[in-house]
Amino acid sequence: MNDSTLPPRVAEFDETLALQKAAHLEAMSPSLAARRDSLQRLYRLITENEDALVAAINSDYGHRAEFETRFAEAFLLRHEIKSTLKQLRRWMRPEKRHLSFLQYPFARAWTFPQPKGVVGIIVPWNFPLLLSMGPVTTALAAGNRVMVKMSENSNHLASLLREIVPKYFDASELAVFEDGGGRGPSFSALAFDHLFFTGSSSTGRAVMMNAARNLTPVTLELGGKSPAVIGDDYDIAEAAKRVMWAKTLNAGQICTNVDHLYVPENKVDSFVAAARARMAEHVSDINSGDYTAVIDQVSYDRLQATLADAVAKGATRVDLLPGEAGDAARRIMAPVVLLNVTDDMEVMQREIFGPLLPIIPYRSVGDVIVDINSKPRPLAMYVYSHDRSLQEKFLHNTLTGGVGLNEAVVQAGIHSLPFGGTGNSGMGHYHGIEGFHTFSKLRPVFKQSRVFRGLDLFLPPYEGLPRRLLSLLGKLQG
Numbered sequence: 001m002n003d004s005t006l007p008p009r010v011a012e013f014d015e016t017l018a019l020q021k022a023a024h025l026e027a028m029s030p031s032l033a034a035r036r037d038s039l040q041r042l043y044r045l046i047t048e049n050e051d052a053l054v055a056a057i058n059s060d061y062g063h064r065a066e067f068e069t070r071f072a073e074a075f076l077l078r079h080e081i082k083s084t085l086k087q088l089r090r091w092m093r094p095e096k097r098h099l100s101f102l103q104y105p106f107a108r109a110w111t112f113p114q115p116k117g118v119v120g121i122i123v124p125w126n127f128p129l130l131l132s133m134g135p136v137t138t139a140l141a142a143g144n145r146v147m148v149k150m151s152e153n154s155n156h157l158a159s160l161l162r163e164i165v166p167k168y169f170d171a172s173e174l175a176v177f178e179d180g181g182g183r184g185p186s187f188s189a190l191a192f193d194h195l196f197f198t199g200s201s202s203t204g205r206a207v208m209m210n211a212a213r214n215l216t217p218v219t220l221e222l223g224g225k226s227p228a229v230i231g232d233d234y235d236i237a238e239a240a241k242r243v244m245w246a247k248t249l250n251a252g253q254i255c256t257n258v259d260h261l262y263v264p265e266n267k268v269d270s271f272v273a274a275a276r277a278r279m280a281e282h283v284s285d286i287n288s289g290d291y292t293a294v295i296d297q298v299s300y301d302r303l304q305a306t307l308a309d310a311v312a313k314g315a316t317r318v319d320l321l322p323g324e325a326g327d328a329a330r331r332i333m334a335p336v337v338l339l340n341v342t343d344d345m346e347v348m349q350r351e352i353f354g355p356l357l358p359i360i361p362y363r364s365v366g367d368v369i370v371d372i373n374s375k376p377r378p379l380a381m382y383v384y385s386h387d388r389s390l391q392e393k394f395l396h397n398t399l400t401g402g403v404g405l406n407e408a409v410v411q412a413g414i415h416s417l418p419f420g421g422t423g424n425s426g427m428g429h430y431h432g433i434e435g436f437h438t439f440s441k442l443r444p445v446f447k448q449s450r451v452f453r454g455l456d457l458f459l460p461p462y463e464g465l466p467r468r469l470l471s472l473l474g475k476l477q478g
């Protein structure tokens with residue numbers, strides 16, 4: 001490949017990668033105690049600096065509801081680290097594998113997880129603490145060295161992490177970098193032993209192409225248009241409460257959020273009324289501080305243009321907080337439902353990532369399944385129904401990254417469940433033991449018996465005993 005096609009090199013990236021690779025070669029399989037020490041230091045980093053981390057994320061957003069950062073990032077992250085510490089010994093144990101005594105008498109076989117080496121992690125802006133230090137948790141648990149590149153929209157947090165991480169970790173263990181103005185391609189082109197990316201599908205393709213230059217294995221956590229379906233049996237007011245909680249959390253800027261909602265056609269008006277009542281009950285003032293801003297002006301303008309495009313093409317706009325205009329200067333955007341949407345509208349063509357909710361009326365569940373399957377596979381799907389047969393129908397006739405039954409978003413924060421997409425929404429998993437395996441090389445080992453080598457019975461010449469034994473083994477296999 002022509003070197004002119006390569007992204008420019010960044011000296012601090014190259015130097016840190018060389019430092020971490022050398023450190024890995026000196027200690028290729030850190031002990032349980034060493035890994036626990038790394039995780040305990042990470043826990044202290046989060047706990048001892050939580051107020052500063054919350055303030056930095058707030059500065060990056062312009063306004064981020066403090067509770068959302070503490071609950072959806074710091075709290076979940078501490079829980080993940082503690083859970084990992086409790087289970088790490090079990091995860092590290094070798095696992096015995098079955099051998100046929102007839103083929104390999106007295107021999108043994110097992111697997112054991114070994115660190116891959118240096119892991120690169122590319123972080124999005126929407127949950128920048130959780131989505132940086134979450135993968136770091138399982139990468140360190142697996143015994144790796146880690147380099148983290150933050151988003152260009154997380155400069156305050158990145159600057160803070162650059163300041164505090166060295167107080168807890170040597171650069172040979174963990175290093176954090178600011179984006180620095182478009183340095184992402186240079187980072188993803190580094191010869192990591194594993195590259196982990198969270199972000200958009202379009203950027204994920206570019207990351208994968210850069211990683212391919214070095215045959216670097218990748219985990220891609222992307223997004224997509226995650227659908228939600230309200231079953232005919234489900235209480236519509238309860239559905240509105242749960243859907244709107246998810247849709248307004250972080251102002252809808254969540255990769256697993258409800259993107260569009262299928263509602264029985266005779267219950268659309270009831271849902272809209274219930275959603276309005278729900279918002280009026282819990283958001284008395286959208287500028288009070290409990291509602292998060294859209295991350296930057298480009299994203300705010302995109303959402304406003306998406307809304308205008310839908311209305312211009314025939315959609316009906318329903319403001320869920322009538323009289324609450326938000327604050328354009330602070331990028332506070334009130335939630336809006338869109339009715340009568342069509343596939344040619346921008347809101348139905350790309351991931352929304354904001355507080356717009358298109359509603360699609362349906363007559364039959366079969367039509368919903370066909371529509372979901374006609375689109376790229378999303379990162380999540382949500383079904384609100386107590387009907388077990390309906391739940392099973394969606395589970396077995398669609399394919400998405402994850403599923404929530406009667407709740408949205410929550411499955412992404414449960415660390416005992418693997419998290420990851422499929423197709424257009426990504427590849428690979430992390431969280432818990434799946435994350436540990438993602439960042440490990442599962443090494444298979446075969447140990448021959450010292451008392452008897454069965455293969456000696458199959459040495460040439462093959463006529464005679466070897467052929468008769470092979471025939472006998474074939475008969476015994478059935």
